[in-house]
Amino acid sequence: MSVSELELTEFRAEVSAWMHENNPKDPGFLLPQTFMEVGDERQLEFLREWQHKVWAAGYLGMAWPEAYGGRGADPAFQTIADQEMRRHAVPISFNIIGLGWAGPLINDIGTTEEKEKYLKRILTAEDVWCQGFSEPENGSDLGNAQTRAVRDGDEYVINGQKIWTTMGNFAQYMILLARTNPDTPRKYDGLSFFLSPMNIAGVETRPIRKLTGEYGFTETFFTDARIPANCLMGEEGQGWKIAMQTLQYERGAEAGAAGGQMMVRVTVEDMINELQGVSRDEAAVLEDPLLRDELVRAVMEEKSQILGVRRGAIPGLSSDYPGSLLLSGKLRMSESTRRMRQLAIKLQGAEGALYVGDEEARQGGFWQRAYLNSFSATIGGGTSQVQTNIVAEHVLGLPK
Amino acid sequence: MSVSELELTEFRAEVSAWMHENNPKDPGFLLPQTFMEVGDERQLEFLREWQHKVWAAGYLGMAWPEAYGGRGADPAFQTIADQEMRRHAVPISFNIIGLGWAGPLINDIGTTEEKEKYLKRILTAEDVWCQGFSEPENGSDLGNAQTRAVRDGDEYVINGQKIWTTMGNFAQYMILLARTNPDTPRKYDGLSFFLSPMNIAGVETRPIRKLTGEYGFTETFFTDARIPANCLMGEEGQGWKIAMQTLQYERGAEAGAAGGQMMVRVTVEDMINELQGVSRDEAAVLEDPLLRDELVRAVMEEKSQILGVRRGAIPGLSSDYPGSLLLSGKLRMSESTRRMRQLAIKLQGAEGALYVGDEEARQGGFWQRAYLNSFSATIGGGTSQVQTNIVAEHVLGLPK
Amino acid sequence: MIIGNTTLTLTEEQGMLMDVAREFCRDKSPVSAVREQLDTELGYDAGVWKEMIALGWTGIALPEHCGGSGLGVSALVPVFEAMGRALLGTPLLTTSLAAQLVMRAAGAAQESVLADIASGKIATLALTEDADWGREHFAVSLDKNGTLSGMKRFVPDAAVAELFVVPVQREGELVIALVGASQLPDGAIRPNTLIDETKRAANVDFTGVRVDENSLISGEQVANAINDTRLIGALLVAAEATGSAGACLDTIVEYLKTRKQFGKLIGSYQALKHPTVDILIDTDSSRSFIYHAATVVGDETLDRDGEIACRMAKAQATDTLLQAGDRAIQFHGGMGFTYECNAQLYLRRAQWSQQQFGDAQHHRTRLAKLLLG
């Protein structure tokens, strides 16, 4: 399928106009910046409605088959739609585990029945999906998952506990990594991958209160929960491989994801704009030489990441340590985000000690909450310390 | 022996006047800041003469017995003399391994013969002493020393290699850690401690050129070097214990050291004074808000170390993690020194790229050389990384 | 010498108070008790507050003839360090600062106010008017009829304060108004929501409140008294932050010694171990600075040494706690991301502390002036 530049340019204009037109007004409460921050029903309903609207307009799942709610279009269109969503800073497409993990996986390796059953309802946000990989005792060590799935006739019986289940309390389905064989020599080989219903007996969720004081994750407890045997994806023992496969969809629509905006980018520019008029030591905070130096550093960090993506796409300029920019991306981004948000609190002066709920808090306490939430990225998906090990070992070839 | 405050006060005035009077003029070449920087004969002779002069005036080895060149005085006098030497920034007492390691050890556990043979000549600088602990393959792992000492009748036969021997090429004697028994279950138990002559057959030294371009250390090679059996201090197998004992003398005259000034302290104030008149971006460097902030940080680091020593002496204020200030002292001091010296180069502008030997280099390239030399303290005697482990494990009780 | 005064001593009284305060705070303010107060209106246990009064803590730094112990600010440092360690709130901090301001500005003329405070009256210092703690001029004013107008913000423990000590402008002159809680009209107090849930503060609108001459402190010593109270505020917050940093360090160390990942205690990983040593070293520096300040700050107007000491203490202690709190979350991993984990308590305290009486950079800028001219 070949797409002309002209088509894409016209499409960009169209979607840009739509986003501009339909970008929701401030609802009067803080919206989640990421899909890990959907803490209450009010936020959930708002985002469900928004996602449905984007899909209905034709800007979500564009590259998915028409039979399953998509449009069968070239992924380049979805990439453009995603860019425009980001550029217009519209709310997130919150059903990320469905859109970016479970959905593309089902599209790739699911049966026709599974596709019919799940895909469209992911796009419309009728079905919310969650992810059951992490366990309490194995934070950064997914391969060591201990939740058991035992085959019993036409069913699997699940026992165990998952943690950091995003929207576990709202979700209809979970992609579940569970151990079908505890006796394999390599721990990875005993894992299997399930599309597991949440609203059944034996599955309980308990919301986790985050350090922000809000919610967004649950613990999920399985107690003799029985799921149909055909919830298994692939074969028993392929769980680790399939789980790793889901990670490739992070690379966007070209890789099979439905698209949408996973998080609202918060830029240094946003911070700087917000600082106009703030004073420190009786002068404009933006005139303070020390703070200016810090802001320049923050701009440089952000710019170097954007430039890094561009450079990473040019093989001749990435030859020293290939994979370096790719493998260090999460580490760089999450750490620089954390630092920048702390800076944003510091710059507020005494108002930096206010929090969400105070009517005089700057932007409703946005930056304070954003700083606290930034640890989800420096901890979740492999802590920065583990990420650094990965870069050291896989990029630099340093010993384990 | 009780000393009155009045006596001490009078003594301080006396020694202060003497130091003021006798502090040598700039010899026209850079003098060593520490005993690890004696790179050529010119420096050696200058320092030898200076140390002899200080001793002759009665201000070195004051607490050592009169029979061995000391004055049999209360250590408090020596402490005051040391303080005044530092305050007047006189040259170092370069024979540190003799004054602060070998000498006090001989005083404590040596025989009368050893005392007669060695002590006075340490004070007068007639005998230069060096230390043979480190080995090439065991940088931070002294207990693993492999240099062999094999008893053969009235002699020990030494084979092996030492590194980082301070003034090895100038020294008459070495305190030597060597392995008399390679088969002990604990590696430490096979080590013995010797007072070993340097000017004998089978001992060769090769000067090490430092990163500064200068000298100060040697490698020392032992090839069937035969030393009298009575060079052994204590018993065979006590080497590690005795080596550790030498460390206690670092605590100064009260602990048995002869005194003198081991290094010229370089303070932030020295740096700031030197920066008067330096300009950057067409304004005084001391007016630049960013550099002022860095200078304040440097002052605070220095001040917190001085305050830390005071606080460490008050048990009630050191109860949280006893030993913390003591065990982290070298780490804090050496790292903050390194940072401060790098700052001093940066602040010089284009002149910071000049080096020792350029007549226009600021203070003869003092800060550039001092920065390069600062790594001797962050690496020697246990790298900062090893020091941090020690603090983590011994102070915080973190696992190995 | 640029390093300046480097004395550091501990008096017998300080040492005793330190022991008593540590034990009291450990007993009365275990973390379970702290958590119970997080969403209460008061923010502290009234019974514990009464015990603190009974121990004489509200009078430690006040003259003996007012019913105090006459031990000065230096004796408050170990108390606030202990309170910070236990995250024990209560209005002691703002009451102590309000008292310092009255004592320094009015002395014997307001002896009865000081006596009331020493015996347990809750006072608060209503200093700040906007987000800029570097601002030295007040917009809240007193007109010639003795009527106040304007709002103070971030007034600590305003909801329980019986007495408001309020620096204001009266026709170009700095004066201090003493306002009783009963004088405030309904709705004058609007509580803040603070990031540190162990602390309480509010906006207080003084507009319309009338102040009689007996409740006014004026004179040329007022400006110095306000400056000194800002510095002492910085010092006491530093003491509190140092205690919190120490407790935060303990929390990290405890977790590093017990939590396993990839089959090893996580404290054996240098990626966690070494930054933890950095926190120890910074906490050591903080402690040295606060006790040095406690040594050089007395009842008299602060001299250069005293000002340097307070500013260094605040710069060091709040930066230390910020780093400790941040790393505490990170090193607790997923656990650290929960409200249930105590790491967040220190992180939130850190954010609050840095914004009281100037952040680290503010103080370093002033220090540059003092040290470098």
Added chain:
Amino acid sequence: MIIGNTTLTLTEEQGMLMDVAREFCRDKSPVSAVREQLDTELGYDAGVWKEMIALGWTGIALPEHCGGSGLGVSALVPVFEAMGRALLGTPLLTTSLAAQLVMRAAGAAQESVLADIASGKIATLALTEDADWGREHFAVSLDKNGTLSGMKRFVPDAAVAELFVVPVQREGELVIALVGASQLPDGAIRPNTLIDETKRAANVDFTGVRVDENSLISGEQVANAINDTRLIGALLVAAEATGSAGACLDTIVEYLKTRKQFGKLIGSYQALKHPTVDILIDTDSSRSFIYHAATVVGDETLDRDGEIACRMAKAQATDTLLQAGDRAIQFHGGMGFTYECNAQLYLRRAQWSQQQFGDAQHHRTRLAKLLLG
């Protein structure tokens, strides 16, 4: 948008030059060859320099009608990165900058000078007069009789330069004097001793040298040309420093993979491993910035994007190399403390690089003005 221009491309010519330059530098400048030149007067191998001329490197950025390749500054970036990686000195840096200044200030009017440089004449830029690289006014002056007076300092490769390009003041006007080496009186050149022993520079006293009209460049474009040359100087030093940082990183990684302590390869200790990753990340940023600058800087007067790009490149690259060099010494332990260890070469290069055309803070201060107003 504050982030501004974020284009980054590599032309085919740049790519080819990069490959050639890397291979050439690897072959001609192994570290043994670098060490051989450390205490020579020249500081480089004249044969290698001839080969570089033959490869056309002195003309890469010069117009084709002057015998150059017309590829612009952007093509110099990969060359200097490769040279920095191999610590290959030679007068290429200062010759290129001298040529840029002549081309930008005079253009066709000095075509023969540019042609000479393209074909191998060594030129040098005699810009700096004191330690303050932030100074924009010149004390070296040209009187109305055409006689120079004053001294330039830190003039790179002055001892071998055949042509000195010398910005000076003529009665309040900025002009550029072109001075031949033969015009200098005996003793006019006093070599500097630099911390980076791969580099050479000298004080050059131009007092008494007469400059005829044909050897003078004047006009209102001179000021812009000087500013742009400063920025391009910052960029090329950044490119060189980025290459050096990459090589320094390789040196660290190699040692961490082979040296054992306490029975383990030291690269397995996170205390060394993690800071090494930080150096990788910083080096990655440096590379991104220099190639972004190479993308936006052309032959025309630099625009805002170009200025931002050059300054960011210099700020990032020299800070990166400073940290890499410092850690290289530390991580090599005792070995790192020796002259024999290559770590010192990078550390010394770092000290030199930071002081060329402004250090990181200097550029961040200017960036603040550009970005924040």
